[in-house]
Amino acid sequence: MKYISTRGLSEPLSFSEAVSEGLAPDGGLYVPEKFPDLSGEMAQWEGLSYAELCFRFMRHFADDIPESDLRAIVEASYRHFDDPRIAPLKKLSEDLFILELFHGPTLAFKDFALQFLGNLSQYLLAKSAKVSNVLGATSGDTGSAAINGLLGKKGVRIFILYPDGRISPLQERQMACTGAENVFPIAIDGTFDDAQAIVKEIFADVEFKSRWSLSAVNSINLARIMAQCVYYIWAWLKIPAGERDGIEFIVPTGNFGNVLAGWFASKMGMNVAGFKVATNQNDILFRLFNTGVYETGVVNPSYAPSMDIQVSSNFERFLYFLLGGDCAGVRGIMGQFKSSGKYVFDKFSARGFSASKMDDAQIARTIADVYGKYGEIVDPHTACAFADLSHKGVKIILSTASPAKFPDLIEKTISIRPKAESLERLMDKPIVNKKMPADASAVRAYIQSNGIKQL
């Protein structure tokens, strides 16, 4: 299988190459050149363990990695989950299910992709005798999931900047209490924007970047999307065969990566009725699907912070397929969007897709309602998926984070403080971080004294 850039001006690459590259040199994102028809094979995957299902799926895409190596990478990636089912599917009512994607090490669904990407990266680096210093800025979930994906990995050190005192104490502990020697959390005296500006400045220093083999915390890596297809197929197989084509997946959405993975699976034979894109008050996607206008706005911080986005970076992948692979069309639309912050589609029709949105007051009310009605405590991101349950047929809500990550809000709404053992354990551990002024030269010096060097 070859992977091509959505913008069509870069060379097609193998899986390993596309994963190592991250963003394509022409600024596009890598997508599979075609979707294989796996419908016959999928029917035989019922009853497999999660890791085995993942391996059977990924071998079609990671076809330049020897199968025994791929199997080891996959098995290592789902070993540190706290539920043997990995992604338990819970029934809430006759036709309403919730797919729990928060049993990984950082208690959010990003672990499904970043545990895999971490193991894969270590494997690819070792194979090419390379090392890497990963550098990124985070305001929360992605940073902790990326760190946990790379914990203790050989040949990789990870430097993550975050705004000191401005992320939740739990999130800080998830990054700064790991005890791993290759993890360097940096608490910047400034805002998230300051932290991100420093990272940008350092990446712009081409000589430094290449001397220290710097790579980015990758939010658009091809491997992430492909690994996320698996839990959709897993859940789909748990529903009786006769009801599968009627399923609607409801997906709390920010960067569009999660829901895109489900749509990819549907192109390969996982037949369903559709996908609902559930947003919070930052509703760029809600507006797009309902009006055909793709326009950035200001981000309003919400109770569901991992969905507080201005631009959905993975939307470009979807656009490429909507346009039937017309790369010039993708370049035109993305160019206009970048320069004016807006693109108006003539007729925007994405078959099978619908969208909903929820503001903070509704999120709080929903957490209470869902608890009252089903006895289930949901986190604020998952709550957004309850906005519209009007689909006739089986609905599967993707639950993207553990409620234990948001104890204050949950306690305020239902007077119960949810806990998770892995978070409790972090409470006794020392915070190991480096406090620094919002200054790129300080961060550069820190990387120079702690980074790993190519021999």
Ligand SMILES: *Cc1c(COP(=O)(O)O)cnc(C)c1O
């Ligand atoms: C990242 C994240 C989302 C949004 O996922 P996308 O792939 O960006 O659409 C939703 N919920 C939680 C808890 C997240 O961490």
